[in-house]
Amino acid sequence: MSEIDIRTMALAARAAGRALALAPATTRDAALFEIAARLAAVGPELWAANREDVAYALEAGMAPSLVDRSTLNAKRLQSMAQGCRDIAALPDPLGEVFDGRTLPNGMVLAKKRVPLGVLGVIFESRPNVTIDIGTLALKSGNAVIMRGGKESLQTNTVLADIVHGALSQVGLPVDAVQLITSSDRALVSQLLEMDDLIDLVIPRGGPGLQGLVKKLAKMPVAYGGIGVCHLFVDESADLPRSIPLINNAKTQAPSVCNALDTVLVHRAVVDRLLPDMVANLNASSVKVYLDARALAALGGAAAASELVAPATDEHFGYEFLSLQMSVKVVDSLDEAIAHIQQHSTGHSDGILTDSVASSERFLNEVDSAANYVNCSTRFTDGGQFGLGAEVAISTQRTHARGPMGLRELTTYKWIARGDYHLRP
C-alpha cells in the first residue's frame, strides 16, 4: 500500500493550476529563470541522488544506453538550465483572443486561449524530462503531475525540490508541479481514473506504457512518439541528392521516432539507385532489409554483405529505432501511397521527387502528422518546426498533430458579452 494519496495531489494540482492560469507571464517566466539559476548552483545532494539512481540501474541490469541516459553530468545540467531559459524566452501562449465576432443580435463573442488545466505525464528514464515537462507546463499555465522511471526516482525527487524552491521564491503555488515519489504501479492506475481532475495524460514511453494507458485512461490522452516512417523515391527524384537525404533520415538519430524505417523505390529508378544507396547506408553501418526486386537490383557482391538481408513482411510497418531499415520496390506512386496508408503510424512520411504532380498527389493523399516533399523525416520536431520545445509528438488526429509545443498545451474558452440578451 502506498501512502501517497493521488486524489489529494490532483485536487491540489487543480487549485494550483487555477492560480497559475491567472499569474502574469512575467511571474511564470521568473519561475523558469529561477529554476535555471538553481540548476546552475546545484549542491551535492543532486549528484548523490543521481549516483544512487545509477547504482540502482546498474544493479538492476539495465541496458548501458538507459544507464547513460539516466546519468547526470555538469554538461547535461547546464543544458537543462539553458532549456529553462529558452522556454522562458518563448512568447506567452496564453491570453490570445481570436475568432471574435459580433452576432446579429449584438452579442460579442470570442475565444480566449487558456491552459488545458492539469496534465498527467508518465515518462521513462531521463531525469531531464522532469525539468523539460515542468517548465513547459509552467510556461503554458498548466499544473502537472509527473511520474518518472524508477531508475531516476532519487534524481527526480531532488529536481522536483529545485522546482518547488523556485515556485516558492516567485510566489507561485508549489503544487503546480508535483512528482509521484513512489514506484507503486497502482498510483498510475488511480491517476488514469481521475478524469474529473486530470485534463490530459501524456505517456512518454514505448508501446507497453501506451497500451496500459489505452486500457485504463478515462481522460483525453496525447498518444505519440511511435513512428514507422517512410520515404518514397519517385521516378523523377534527383538520385544523387536522394542518397544523402535517406542516410540523414536514417542515421542522424537512429533511435528516435522520426527516424526513417522504410524506403519505397519506384521500379523505374531501382537499378540506378539501389547499389549506391545501399553502399552509402552500409558505410554508415546501416543494415538494409530488401524485398526480392530490390535484392535483384543490388547485384551479387553487394547482396553478400553482412549488412544486407532479404526483407520479410515483418520488416514493413516496423519501427526499427536502430541502424536498420527496409526497402521495397513499387510499381507506381499509387502503390507507394497505398503502402504508406497501410503501414505508416501517421508520424512522418515523405516523397523525393522533381514532379509537381507527384508531390501534390502525395501531399493530398498521404495524411500523416508530417508530410514531406524532398526533406528528411528527421525534421518532425518542435524545435525544427519553430514551435520551441515540444512535450510530445502526437500521432493522434484530435487536438494536436505532430510536435506539441506550448500552444498545444492550451485550449480556448468562449467568452460572450451581451446586454441582458434572451434567446428567442
Place this chain on the structure above:
Amino acid sequence: MSEIDIRTMALAARAAGRALALAPATTRDAALFEIAARLAAVGPELWAANREDVAYALEAGMAPSLVDRSTLNAKRLQSMAQGCRDIAALPDPLGEVFDGRTLPNGMVLAKKRVPLGVLGVIFESRPNVTIDIGTLALKSGNAVIMRGGKESLQTNTVLADIVHGALSQVGLPVDAVQLITSSDRALVSQLLEMDDLIDLVIPRGGPGLQGLVKKLAKMPVAYGGIGVCHLFVDESADLPRSIPLINNAKTQAPSVCNALDTVLVHRAVVDRLLPDMVANLNASSVKVYLDARALAALGGAAAASELVAPATDEHFGYEFLSLQMSVKVVDSLDEAIAHIQQHSTGHSDGILTDSVASSERFLNEVDSAANYVNCSTRFTDGGQFGLGAEVAISTQRTHARGPMGLRELTTYKWIARGDYHLRP
C-alpha cells in the same frame, strides 16, 4: 451472436473516408442536396418503418416524450431536408492552409485542414440525428459509423438507405455513412476497441452512455452535453432585466443541456430580487429550491407555494433538465466563482452585472466552455454562435470546447516542401 462484422464495416469506412476527403466540395454538397431531394420525395416505406418503431416504443412502455421524439411526420421530414440544404450552404471546412512559415533553412512548412477520418457516433432515439450526423460528416469529409436507438432502428435503416442512394447518385462511396442495424450491445464494445480505425467517438446521450464509453473507448471521445449551468446575480446587476433573462435561461427549452440549473444571488440584492424572481419563475411553472437565506428573503406567503421548496446539497451541482432550479445566496463574487468552479460541469455559466471589474474577474476565473456576461445560458449552440449546425457540445478541454460544428470535425496535417533538406 451478431452477424455484423464491425471491423469489416470500419475498414470500409476508412477507405470511403479517404475517397471522401479527396472529393471536391461541390460533390460533397451535391450529395447533401440529393439527400434533401430524396427526403422530400420519400415513399411509403419510411412511414411504415416509423409506424413499426413507434409501435415497438409504445409496447416497450417508453415515456411519451421519447415516443414523440421518435415519431416522424411531414413537417419533421421537411425540416430534416431543409437541414441538409442548410449544411450544404455552409462554407467548406476543408483545405484551408494556415500557420504557414519558411524555416531559416528554406523549408516551407504549413498546416492544412483535413477531415478527422472516421467518426463513431452513438445516439439515443430521434431519427433526425441519423440525417444530421450523416450530412455533417459528409460535408466535413468524414466517414461515419452510427448506432442509433433500438426504438428508431427501422426508421434509421430506411434513412440510411436514402443516404446511400444519394451517395451512389453523386459517385461517392456508400460506405462513407454506415448504420449499425443491430441492437446487439457487443457491437458497441467492439467499436470502442478499434482505435486503429475510429478516430473520434461522439456519444450523444446521457450519463449511462457516457460512462460506458469512458470505460471502454480506446480512442479520443468528444464528451459533452451534460450541463450544470449557473447564473450569478452580482450586486450591481440590473435586477428588472435580470428576471426575464433568468426565466429565459430556465424555460426557453428546459430539457436541454444549456438550460439554467442554479442561480447564485449576491446577498446585497437578495431581498430586492428574490420575491419578484421567484414569482416570475413560478408563473412559468418553475419549481424553485432555495437555500435558507434565499427562503428567508422570500417571505412567508411566497414560501408556502407548492413551487417553492428548501434546497438541499443535492440541488446544487445537479442538472435538472426540467422546470426546476436551485437558488443560493452568496456573500461575494469570490464565493460565486468558487461555487461555480466546484459545481459546474464546465458547459455554460454567466454573470449578470453592470460592473466591469466583476465581469472581467468572472470571465478570467470561470473557465467553462462558454462564459457569459449578461446573456442567457441558452445561447451555447452551434447555430446561435454562427458555426452552423452542431454535432455535439463538448465539455472536454482538448480538441474543441463548446459547440462542435463542421470545423471541429476536422484536424490538420503538416505539409513541408524542401530542396533535399538534411537535418544538421
